[in-house]
Amino acid sequence: xxxxxxxxxxxxxxxxxxxxxxxxxxxxxxxxxxxxxxxxxxxxxxxxxxxxxxxxxxxxxxxxxxxxxxxxxxxxxxxxxxxxxxxxxxxxxxxxxxxxxxxxxxxxxxxxxxxxxxxxxxxxxxxxxxxxxxxxxxxxxxxxxxxxxxxxxxxxxxxxxxxxxxxxxxxxxxxxxxxxxxxxxxxxxxxxxxxxxxxxxxxxxxxxxxxxxxxxx
Numbered sequence: 001x002x003x004x005x006x007x008x009x010x011x012x013x014x015x016x017x018x019x020x021x022x023x024x025x026x027x028x029x030x031x032x033x034x035x036x037x038x039x040x041x042x043x044x045x046x047x048x049x050x051x052x053x054x055x056x057x058x059x060x061x062x063x064x065x066x067x068x069x070x071x072x073x074x075x076x077x078x079x080x081x082x083x084x085x086x087x088x089x090x091x092x093x094x095x096x097x098x099x100x101x102x103x104x105x106x107x108x109x110x111x112x113x114x115x116x117x118x119x120x121x122x123x124x125x126x127x128x129x130x131x132x133x134x135x136x137x138x139x140x141x142x143x144x145x146x147x148x149x150x151x152x153x154x155x156x157x158x159x160x161x162x163x164x165x166x167x168x169x170x171x172x173x174x175x176x177x178x179x180x181x182x183x184x185x186x187x188x189x190x191x192x193x194x195x196x197x198x199x200x201x202x203x204x205x206x207x208x209x210x211x212x213x214x215x216x217x
Contacts, residue, residue, distance in 0.1 A: 023209075066086065100129045134194075147178075193212065
């Protein structure tokens with residue numbers, strides 16, 4: 001099965017409950033929630049109170065993407081807030097294996113995100129400990145950026161590593177996803193597509209999600 005995960009970062013924060021309920025009532029599968037600290041990436045999004053309120057209204061999988069330094073400090077906090085999947089950045093973790101084990105010990109699935117310059121081969125030694133790899137197809141920090149074409153190659157390389165190791169790791173693509181590249185990303189080996197601006201800036205987000213879902217099904 002392939003999944004669509006609208007990125008709440010692109011929602012209208014003044015009408016957040018409305019947008020959360022829109023995702024609930026759409027063909028989307030997950031909520032993708034970016035937590036940014038202004039240090040690891042040059043932007044600050046939202047923190048624990050906002051996530052708690054999103055979870056209160058959300059009825060689908062909560063996919064939390066931490067774009068922060070020293071994510072280990074907050075693993076239990078995000079578990080307590082209701083995260084189903086917690087993704088940390090490879091570039092932010094000195095002891096990645098330990099971090100992955102800590103995430104799983106809190107009952108969450110463990111994800112690892114990699115920036116556009118990071119080689120997927122660096123994940124091979126821990127691929128069995130990773131439930132989801134989030135390949136950044138834009139530079140992390142801001143929505144609305146253009147898709148980086150090298151992403152297709154990285155997805156294929158990662159899929160090869162997963163298959164070679166008989167792993168069940170899923171591949172998620174985050175950044176610049178539209179109806180123009182969704183099919184090609186799935187064909188390359190992706191399982192989850194995060195869509196932010198493309199969904200929320202469209203005239204009819206529910207219809208846009210439906211069309212994306214039909215492309216990848």
